[in-house]
């Protein structure tokens with residue numbers, strides 16, 4: 001017996017029924033370099049990933065003209081790959097190779113979920129891809145309407161999912177061609193109204209939405225040569241930004257769709273940890289896809305994902321992942337409907353390390369409501385403090401500053 005057959009980390013059943021498919025856990029690999037190579041997907045499956053979406057393929061003869069180097073990084077505050085930029089395109093493997101990969105993977109791993117991502121220009125090509133991959137045994141198809149470098153065919157540089165009409169029409173073609181397998185449409189957050197696109201997908205009859213793809217970004221400029229990143233002999237272009245930096249945008253996109261359109265959602269964009277996946281699920285995602293986190297730390301993160309989720313379910317007394325689904329949505333309201341709370345900053349003297357970060361932040365970015373005392377422990381002016389919360393955000397000591405209702409202050413004695 002292989003050590004991996006004994007799951008020492010996971011005590012809970014993490015399986016999840018979604019789109020009529022049984023995922024052994026809610027973690028799958030997003031369409032990306034990690035899913036473009038049979039050996040890599042095999043290894044990921046052995047390590048415990050529930051499924052993978054094979055990197056976007058196209059019909060034979062499609063020209064895929066890659067440019068290298070294709071990655072750049074957005075490091076922040078000492079954190080490497082806080083965001084990652086890529087100028088990758090779809091796979092160089094056309095459907096003939098990918099359908100073989102699907103056949104082999106489904107034969108070797110019948111219990112794993114194998115999805116395939118497709119992109120085409122013409123109706124007949126979209127439909128041809130669906131037919132070929134469906135007969136090869138793929139479990140579902142994801143349509144890339146949102147490559148940050150644009151689509152194949154007319155209007156290159158534009159993303160299909162930026163047009164309501166093109167989204168609905170193309171999704172209809174794809175859905176028409178699928179006999180039994182579910183179809184998900186991968187959308188972009190680069191639109192004025194994400195709900196118009198989500199409703200177009202729903203009208204098309206497609207089964208799900210994948211929300212959402214990388215963000216178009218300019219990753220940075222070398223301030224001596226003025227060449228942006230990534231640098232290819234003095235030239236550059238915009239990248240697709242992925243990784244932790246885009247998580248808040250993905251949460252917003254998923255939650256907005258989940259609150260307004262009745263359609264299953266696959267979450268992608270910025271998930272790195274099990275708790276990110278819980279957040280995605282709580283705002284309405286079914287399964288959660290991972291890409292940048294795997295490219296950074298390897299397939300082995302699946303151990304942490306599974307054990308973290310399992311312990312979380314235990315802690316929360318949840319019997320399954322479905323207990324998390326949509327749980328954050330009732331708390332999400334419009335700004336008009338927010339309660340107007342009266343809170344003030346409270347500094348815990350015993351925890352304060354006298355760094356004065358809160359003092360400076362409030363003085364120059366808040367309401368000049370924090371004063372210094374001879375002891376250097378800051379004091380909050382109840383009259384000036386409006387309760388904006390900035391001091392709590394910048395304080396480096398967990399729990400030192402809290403926002404409290406004014407009546408909670410009556411027992412607090414200030415010394416200094």
Ligand SMILES: Cc1cc2nc3c(=O)[nH]c(=O)nc-3n(C[C@H](O)[C@H](O)[C@H](O)COP(=O)(O)O)c2cc1C
Pocket residue numbers: 030031032033055056084086088089090091117144186212213214242243244246268269270271289290291292293
């Ligand atoms: C190098 C690279 C290549 C990618 N290729 C594809 C692709 O072929 N098709 C696709 O739909 N998404 C592609 N993506 C986007 C990922 O599937 C995923 O949606 C995105 O990276 C956001 O997730 P993350 O923050 O977990 O990385 C690619 C991402 C990266 C980083």
